[in-house]
Amino acid sequence: MLKSLDPRVMRLNLPEGEVPAMEPKPELDQFETYEAFHQKKEGTAYTYVGPVHAPNEDVAFLFAKEQYSRRFACTGLWIARTENIQVTPYGNDGENVYDTIQFDEPTQRSEQPEAYEIFHLKKRGKAHTYAGRVMAKSYPEALAEAKKAFGDKGPIVNVWVVKSKDVLQSAEEDKDMWTTIPEKKYREAIAYKVMDKITKYKEENKPTTAQ
Template sequence: MSLKSLDPRVTRLNLPEEVLIIEPKQELDQFETYEAFHQKKEGAAYTYVGPVHAPNEDVAFLFAKEQYSRRFACVGIWVARTEHIQVTPYTNDGENVYDMMRVEEPAGRSEQPEAYEIFHLKKRGKAHAHAGRVMATSYQEALQEARKQYGEKGPIVNVWVVKSKHVLQSAEEDKDMWTTIPEKKYREAIAYRVMDKITKYKEENQTTAQ
C-alpha cells in the first residue's frame, strides 16, 4: 500500500506507508542551554543577560561573548548550565522570598563545604544580579547561608543558587579580550555618528527651505 495524503504531490510519489513510522528523537540531539551573566564595569555585580545554546561550556562562553558583549559595555562574563541552577519560588514585588521559605538547618556536616554563587531578583521584569558567595555542603544549606548573609537586603522576589565550580568565569588576565581595537568600533554606537548625519541633513534642508 502506498501513502495517501491530502497533498496530491505526496500521493504521486507512491511512498510506502512504512514512512509514517517516526523514529524517537536521539538524546542530546540539540545543544544544551546555558545562562549568561555579564559585568558592565569593574566592581559591578554580574547581571543576568540571557541564555545561549551550546555543546559545552567553553563554546557557551564564546557564544555569550559574541551575543551579549558586542554592543554593550562589558568587562567580564560568567556562564552556567541551566540545569545546574537551583531556583526558588517567586514572590510578589515588595515581598521577600526568604521570609516565605521554610529552610531547615542542616543536621550535621558529613561533607566538606564548597562555594555557591547567589543571585537575587529584586523586582519582576528585571534581571537577576549576583548577591555574593556562600560556603555550604548542599543547595539547601547554601540557601540558608544566603538568607543569613543577604536576606535582609530585601525585597527579594526570587533567588538562583549555583555551585561556583559550575560557573565558567572570565579570568583576570583575559580583561583585554573586551577591548575594542581602533579599527573596529562596532561596539560603540557613537562610532556610527548617526546624530552627526541627522544634524547635517536637517541643516541642509533648513538652508534649502529658506
C-alpha cells in the first residue's frame, strides 16, 4: 500500500511493512536526497518544489533556499529526507486514491501515537500540497487517519506521508532570511521595471511623420 519515495530503498526488496532506516553509506560515497516544500506567503499551504542533494538536512535546507526561494516569494521552507517519505500508488485524474486502498484494522501496539504530515496530489503534473497533520502509531495508520480527516477533499491522485519529527521546518525567526537587502534589489523582479524601459524606448524611437 505504501512504499518509500526513495527508489534506493525499494531496490533493497525489503519485506512488506515498516521500512527500516537505510544503513549508513561510506563517508563521501554520495549525498543523500532531500525533498523541499515551500510556502509562497503566510497562511498558504506548503507545496512541493523539488529535490536537493546534501550531506545533511541543515545543508539541504541551505541548498533548497538557494535553489527554490532565491528568485520568487517564499516565507517558509520544509525539508524531509526522501527515504522518510512514504507514498501511495497513483490514481487517475479525477479519482480519489483513498477510495482504492484497502485499509487494514490497526493492531494493538504499546507505542504512543506521533505526528505525521500529509501531502496530497490533486492532479498529475501538479505539485503535492500540504493537507494537514494526523496522529498515528505507524505509516499505514497515519494514512487511514488522513482519509478520515482529509479524504473528502478529492480528487486526490497520490498521497505522501512523513513523520513530523523527520521534517526540518523553518522557524518564525528564520523569516528574515528571505528579506531582500537594498544592495540586492536585482533579485526582485519589480526592480527591473521592464515595461517602463520598453515604453520609454518606444517613445524615443517613434517614427516621425513625413511632412
